[in-house]
Amino acid sequence: KAGVTQTPRYLIKTRGQQVTLSCSPISGHRSVSWYQQTPGQGLQFLFEYFSETQRNKGNFPGRFSGRQFSNSRSEMNVSTLELGDSALYLCASSLEGREGVDEQFFGPGTRLTVL
Amino acid sequence: GESVGLHLPTLSVQEGDNSIINCAYSNSASDYFIWYKQESGKGPQFIIDIRSNMDKRQGQRVTVLLNKTVKHLSLQIAATQPGDSAVYFCAETRAGETSGSRLTFGEGTQLTVNP
Secondary structure, rough: OOOOOEEEOEEEEEOOOOEEEEEEOOOOOOHHHHHHHHOOEEEEEEEEEEEEEEEEOOOOOOOOOEEEEOOOEEEEEEEOOOOOHEEEEEEEEEOOOOOOOOOEEOOOOEEEEEE | OEEEEOOOEEEEEEOOOOOOEEEEEEEOOEEEEEEEEOOOOOOEEEEEEEEOOOOEOOOOOEEEEEEEOOOEEEEEEEEOOOHHHHHHHHHEEEEOOOOOOOOOEOOOOOEEEEO
């Protein structure tokens, strides 16, 4: 079956702009999590969505937001981009987000570069 | 804040040797640990997991050891192959959390296998 897909794969933006990234989970998966990966900070949890509701949130500023649609597809948005937002944004999906029960599957990520 | 960290940023081994990648965690409330492998241009891929009620778990060519006394876990890869070259992350969480999925990742170790 198809894995987690993320679009676009690469994106270049300038400071002050906003960006929207998309994630399509594995069919049947209802939990979608987002992570930011940078060389300096590593992999950091952004938020998790389940049944169109944000269920868990990491320590990121309000410029980072997300949403989930009824088909479980998710988008994340970053407004007023800063140079430090340059990163690989990873999406992961699982059946219901039950740690230790449902395996998380990661997508290939969206590489965002902010100039 | 609490975090999961890795002892070595890089590890270079010869093909056929055994590899050991270490991880130290500080959140004593964590009871579920996962090792991920991330190849260049891809998202993290699940390798093996272990719960805190176990001290060892074996998979195909991989073994994870957990020492709760010193909050340390390790990933052992037997007969390392060039295809094992990747960055390896440990991650921790609390199993069965009703608040949803949220992983805390370590910094990662770059494993290079020399032919």
